[in-house]
Amino acid sequence: MLGLAEDLLNRAECDRDGPVPVVLQLSAWDGTQGPLGWVVDQVSRWYEVPADCVEEWLRTGRLVLLLDGLDEITDAERQRECVEALSALRNQVPTGMVVCCRSGDYRRIGKRLQFGLAVEILPLTPAQVESCLAAAGRQLAALRQAVRTDPVLAELLDTPLMLSVAAVVYRDSEPQQALRQGTREDRLAHLWDRYVATMLTRRRDPYADPPPPRMIGSRRTSPTSTWSGWPG
Structure with a gap:
């Protein structure tokens, strides 16, 4: 929204x-x-x-x-x-x-x-998560590798919101063990804690590199068409 x-x-x-x-x-x-x-x-x-x-x-x-x-x-x-x-x-x-x-x-x-008209945001498929992370290049390479080898983490990031949150938290950094171990609930709590901390300390520098592109998942428009990818 x-x-x-x-x-x-x-x-x-x-x-x-x-x-x-x-x-x-x-x-x-x-x-x-x-x-x-x-x-x-x-x-x-x-x-x-x-x-x-x-x-x-x-x-x-x-x-x-x-x-x-x-x-x-x-x-x-x-x-x-x-x-x-x-x-x-x-x-x-x-x-x-x-x-x-x-x-x-x-x-x-x-x-x-x-x-x-109604539009329904669908869960991301593993292939779509992979595609979105790959499109971000080296900035999210470590997160991409972690998702490849961890089915629980891949499922955790199957919504546009959570994938975008993870992209903000682990841009140019290695995912911590707290994201790669424990229950889904524990990992989710860790991710939100890191996200809040990241956003509170982020400086709004007009000359800084732009953030990763906003991620959008599959969506369904009534009655039959589908779409997925990065927004323009």
Whole structure:
């Protein structure tokens, strides 16, 4: 979701008339304001923009709504109400909308968003993990070798998120024993601990080498097509 926001921001910088992405958390959904009122309130509150400006931008298609966490709405009935409300909003304003939810949770809701297209992120296959690490070259050569010889580690990195986290942590470095031994849970905890430490100490040097390319796994678009690889 954040990768999509970054790509849309880059496009907006090149096209002053292009839509601007805003990320909102559906876990804050309460259903009392109506879908348009809720979006206006959330964008105004979090982005510190006057509500009348937000509503005008929504009605003129100047925003793209990236709505994360449909699965984080704790009450099942509120989830269904949210799906119905967002579908209605999609027909009310010409604004682009993307909703993110775990596949299993989305199926359990029992209602479908009327957006016309669904994309499902699939687990990475071992061949795709190998391909992504190989594309990074020498920077991730040690991690690539560790994954080749460790099925548990390969399974741990079978999502775009975890593969990207590992790429940040072990760029130009040898994977530690804590990543190569122990249970899946122990390795996962180690990886996140290292990731947090790495991000907290990273300096934002404008002249430094860019980070590894963002990794994307397989995704399925309704009804039949598939795609995988690095984003452009």
